[in-house]
Amino acid sequence: MRYSKLFGKTSFGEIQKGSGFISHQLLIKAGYVRESTAGRYYFLPLGWRVHEKIRAIIKDEMDKAGAQEMITPVLHPLQLWQETNRTNTAGFELMTIKDRRGAEFALGGTAEEMMVDVVRGFQLSYRDLPFNIYQFSTKFRDEMRARGGLLRVREFVMKDAYSFDADEENFKREYDKMAQAYYSIFRRMGLNSVMVEADNGYIGGEYCHEFIVESEVGESRFLATPDGSMYAHEDVAQFQRSLPNPDEPVKEFQIIDQPAWVKTMEDNEKHYGQPRWRYLKNVVYRHVGTGEIIIAGLRGDLDVNKTKLEHAIDAVGQLEEATDDDLIRLGTQRGYVHSWGHPARYIGDLSLTTVRNFIGGQKEETTDSINVNYGRDFTCSMLADIAMAQEGYIAPDGQPLIEKRGIEVGNIFQLGYHYSTKMAGAVFVDQDGKEKPYYMGCYGIGLGRTMAAIVEIYHDDKGIIWPDAVAPFQVHLVSLAGVEEQAAEVYAQLNAAGIEVLWDDREVSAGVKFGDADLLGIPVRLVISKRTKDKLEWKRRDGEASELIDLETVLAKLKL
């Protein structure tokens, strides 16, 4: 490809550090992508080449793992989503549309219902199982916020796979096979991914894992143990609650005077001079569906993890922090929420049982309670793990937790019987002649996000540094003034040898060409000029050294 003919060239202007993701800035500046509306992107020819190399690697590994590519329509009949109640659980980010005959559709976000619908149209027997079907297709998410370039978008190509097994035992083999395929996929792209236990959101099922590439800019926060035996997303990471004062004798419940200004955790510390674990803390939520008020109670040194809380009460995606109006309706106000007695559902964190003699729980204008003990003085309707894990907390196996951040590039879900029991006729005939629901899993990778993750990992001050496997071209041929004919000959020979080469044939300065070559990040830069005579200057984008070699040697090196 001649750069002069390429649609979508580099643009001027400095990269602004600290202003948005570096991957976003670099991909725009280098002419790989352009934003249409917020969260919806054009991939320009250069960007699409990278996208398609990522697709080819994923396809290769999926096919090797025995999965079969197919495609579902983008418009899903809405009644399928109603069959599984996902118009409610996923409604917040589901886009729907009517055609002119009044038929209603969802714009596909994930395709569990669609895949089950086509599968149930076949009369499957145990002989047809297992199988794993996947597609690359455009997915839609009606995100409220879409910032961060390709890392958080409203429309993107996803590889989504769905496995159908006779039972859990067979499924687990498939799940493991997919996990291995994912490691291979990301490894081939130069990404060192970790498989992190995660929350399954509105997908359904009992467990799932995210594949995360460690990066400071990542939105996924997860906890790990030093020996790598545990990787868990903050939404599911368990930890041991310490026992800060196990030997303290249980004291008598008391109401004491407390100045009116003592409302927040900071105020309590100032007034009592005691550590945070000593105080009771309450956070109030409202169920957006039912309007019910939920009060989450926990130890003062811990924070609520909303996702854990939602799972505890089976209200995924349904809780919002209470407003001042909600508190007024509850008969209280901020800083005065009681640990008992309000007309609300109380959910306590496991930590409530670890402290002897809490301070707080019944704050009034100038009084509060002390020596409060769970079980004796108050109880919740449920005790559960609803607190956020933090660096240094103790993992279930006794190791200290390390906090990490990363970019989620893929995920795998156990779905079990979630869809096959909700959807009528989602069965196979087993060896015993009986109809049974199949045991399912699903497996996603976002392609644009993976591309952005690669750039987050592989770049320097000058631009992108593509790993060979996903680079838009293998060679960036830079010809300087006065050698047009020789350059054309080298270009022709590289092409003839099957090398993907981008030739900067423009009439611009050497400085501009070198700058653009660094920005674009193609692995090998070949310079031809009057000074290189009958040789070429070879320089890898990921190295510093350059060497003068002849074309034959160039071809030999490229074919390694």
Added chain:
Amino acid sequence: MRYSKLFGKTSFGEIQKGSGFISHQLLIKAGYVRESTAGRYYFLPLGWRVHEKIRAIIKDEMDKAGAQEMITPVLHPLQLWQETNRTNTAGFELMTIKDRRGAEFALGGTAEEMMVDVVRGFQLSYRDLPFNIYQFSTKFRDEMRARGGLLRVREFVMKDAYSFDADEENFKREYDKMAQAYYSIFRRMGLNSVMVEADNGYIGGEYCHEFIVESEVGESRFLATPDGSMYAHEDVAQFQRSLPNPDEPVKEFQIIDQPAWVKTMEDNEKHYGQPRWRYLKNVVYRHVGTGEIIIAGLRGDLDVNKTKLEHAIDAVGQLEEATDDDLIRLGTQRGYVHSWGHPARYIGDLSLTTVRNFIGGQKEETTDSINVNYGRDFTCSMLADIAMAQEGYIAPDGQPLIEKRGIEVGNIFQLGYHYSTKMAGAVFVDQDGKEKPYYMGCYGIGLGRTMAAIVEIYHDDKGIIWPDAVAPFQVHLVSLAGVEEQAAEVYAQLNAAGIEVLWDDREVSAGVKFGDADLLGIPVRLVISKRTKDKLEWKRRDGEASELIDLETVLAKLKL
């Protein structure tokens, strides 16, 4: 691929001749596709393999022609379609959607506006031109009727390309290059296409061509001359109006008695015993946008072509045949529409000037006019070519027209300045330093429709007969009972040699396997059984003869 593991197998039941398109029935029965909702299809793994081979051929030829693949978002900001007024002209089949922040989008049907929008974001100079950018993406059409399998759908993958040139002269070279690429694309798939002058619908621009594969079941009706110098869709095909009575003297206009039962063309023939060209004919339409009534007048032996009429009055897609109510509002009724005098716009066909002494034009209960002559007795606001061409009519060059039918598999459009002048900033800086709009073209191919067209052409009573280039597999290996081990070995060796092979490894009868092999239509069937000993029975699906050859010979033949 082992057939036992393939998702999407053949289904039972007879093909019903005459009930819908044979391609639809065969593709369903053989397990290539499944319908989701009317006009929206799943491509099962087998069907997707064919689809992707078609894609690869298109991509290869487009790239060879210098076009560059990229992608646009599926959701187009509606204001872009408003900028070019296509929310009105294409509104009837445009699907729109709002996100939860209230932003409005069109589901992409074609992408002219989107491509111009991304292109105008770059400061282009004449040095950047020409270029041609294309994508494969899902397109949406809110068709009222969607019957006929993949031939008329509401959602499909289209390859759409858009060229940007400095002027018409350069554009014409690109247009011709694309035409040649299209011939190559279809030829490689086994399709003999003809390039037919066509109507440009709501796309805009001045001329366009359809690539049509001749087929009796095709929806496209076109006219050709015996020497192939003219191929024109019925909506644009011109023809010479004969002069049936040039020597007849012009007679005096008269009102004469006419029985009340004489209303239709048939009634006239019965009553007067004159040929059809002798009578005046009027067809009434209503403009769906403005409500205006249009009366199309023409010679009695001709029919109106609505598309021609719409173009004549610049109302593409806007005319509907008048209802009885419309006629009442016009002060008349069916059979009584006058050739003058109604409060309507009269558009006459060129044929109105070819007859001396028409009968009709002022039908009342028991009278009508005769000896009516255009110009003397009535005129229209416009005379234009609004009549349908028919077999045997005379082409502009004097040859008799032949009527043909076919399936439209692709189209190419001159857009000229249609979009670049409607959309602000759609310019490049020319050599003289001035900003000028670019000259555009666009080029589409529907992939699923092409796949169906191939099946319409290539099938027999037993099933599909795929051309090699688009077959889902090259070889259909059929192993009969008792040779499982040898079959597995052959299967492994074929795979190792890079041959795409589908192995029917099921425990079913030879009859079922042979029937399915014929239905699936893979080019080469290889049978291994106790009778074939150390050889294989080779039979091509498109032939009758079979031969016993060894694996080495098989591999040699396949690699030819």
